[in-house]
Amino acid sequence: MNILSRRVLPRSKPLTVIAVTVIAIWLLVALLAPVLAPGDPLSQDGTPFTAPSGAHWFGTDELGRDVLSRVIYGARLSLPLALLLVVLSALIGGTLGALAGFLRGPVDGVLMRICDLLFAFPGIVLAMVVAATLGPGITNAVLALVLISWPWYARIVRGLVVSLGEAEYVTARRLLGASTWRALLDDVLPNIVGPILVLATLDLGGAVLLLSGLSFLGLGAQAPVAEWGSMVSHGTEYFQHWWLGLFPGLAIFTVVLAFNFVGDALRDVFDPHTGRAHG
């Protein structure tokens, strides 16, 4: 993290600071949902289709549930699941990629062809087929999305391990008698943690989008759970009651935008070509 604090913070732009703040606020909202929410996200004791008012800031939905409470509780689902999705993909992809780059040979070949194959499907289409096959549900949606996400990590980590494996300081270390595993752990691993963190941050926004997309398709969270994507999906059915779709969508948008801004700033730091670093 040293490199991050040294290189990001001094020249951090106001937009990045705002983005970090937005993420922090959403994390707090998720943590404190029972305290912050004005009501129970599942209780149906409001009048259906009440427009936003003092009593219901975001209005009520078709069953009289408070939309604000549902948006707040939605954070408890979308944020941890997006994180879980990214962590699982990074772990699986990273491990397989490191093995491929380290062992080379047939393992490498087979693994990279599998990656090519999974890249051949536009993400949500394959996820949709897999999620539908496994059966609708939020767990299966996460599994389907892990299946389409891990190859990105595998390919990048493999590339890093291959190039680092040929670096002179690694060779030197090996010549001094270190085992291959030692070299991998001590010399290679620390150098791929940074890029993976960046990639994972970049990926978080996309993970929220994909998860809510699958839920929008009815393949993720199932009723009556409060989930942003499925809330927007209900909003499309009651078109004239704009508040049903507007607020959960706005929640997705702000979270994804904030993650993308932070990821973008991180990428600038790590990519010298597009970086704004002076000198």
Added chain:
Amino acid sequence: MKPGIRFVARRLAALVLLLLGITFVTFVLTALVPGDPARAALGPIQGENEEAVRAWNERNGLDKPLPYRYLIYLGNLIQGDLGNSQASNTPVLEELATYIPATVELAVSSILVAGLAGVTLGVFAALHRDRLADQVLRVVSLGGMSMPAFWLALISLYLGFFLIGWFPGGGRLDPALNPPSQVTGLYTVDALLSADWAALGSALAHLALPTLVLAAHTVGYIARYTRTAVLEVIHNDYIRAAYAKGLHARTVVVGYVLRAALPSMLQILGFAFAGVLTGAVLVEKIFTWPGIGGYAYTSAITLDLPSIAGVGLFIAIVYVVVNFVVDVLYGVVDPRIRIA
């Protein structure tokens, strides 16, 4: 063999392998489906008849080992048999065929809009690097990339149709009009060909909102990618020399900078295509656009597996073929690729 031909042949071989792999994935997924296809196909009464179930399984090769079944599946695919939709019991291929032209029309218009806007904005941002315009474009690009397409569709339809009424509420054509005589299946092109101006106007009006919604997501990617590609070439000496000998800025940007950035910009085309198709799945239903995206949505909601697999297969095939074409074009504009 000439290097150019060998380059294309190698890509073609990779394409064939990839297509085989895609069919394998969809086969595994459909073969793993829990449930009993024989009973589903025979209905409740015949489904109880053990003899009938056995005969059905035998006729459809379901009693054979998996590798053999994969060959049967491939054979069926080659004959265009993607199975029958569970919802309507019509062949999936037939259903896809009726929905494809609408999606093609929408995808092409979105990519055109996103490409033109994205390249222009990207070049502009690169030329004004780190200045206010660049920062604003960065926010706008990231904003477009961060917006859930299905939400943007809902909001734009609410504003554009319900509130101010500038745009039609969905579909491809005013219901009072007859579709133009079918040549390509693309209403705008067909209307042009048959000089049916009323239909052309209506088709364009119906196309506007879904096109903009799908383009909004893609334009950010294209703009940022173009910006990077331009920044990578703009500091070359020959660019400076072109400026130094007094060439007009527009000549330098179009003739020198964009020419050099073109190969890497081509690569984004494949991504743009994937983005638009993904968006179509999420958005078409909202605009009641009768394309494969809306079909995929309906199939997903009703868990119509043969249809979902059919859509997945179709989109994946189109996608890898587009990437193949992009690869070959990449080789055409950048000779170094052909030899490498």
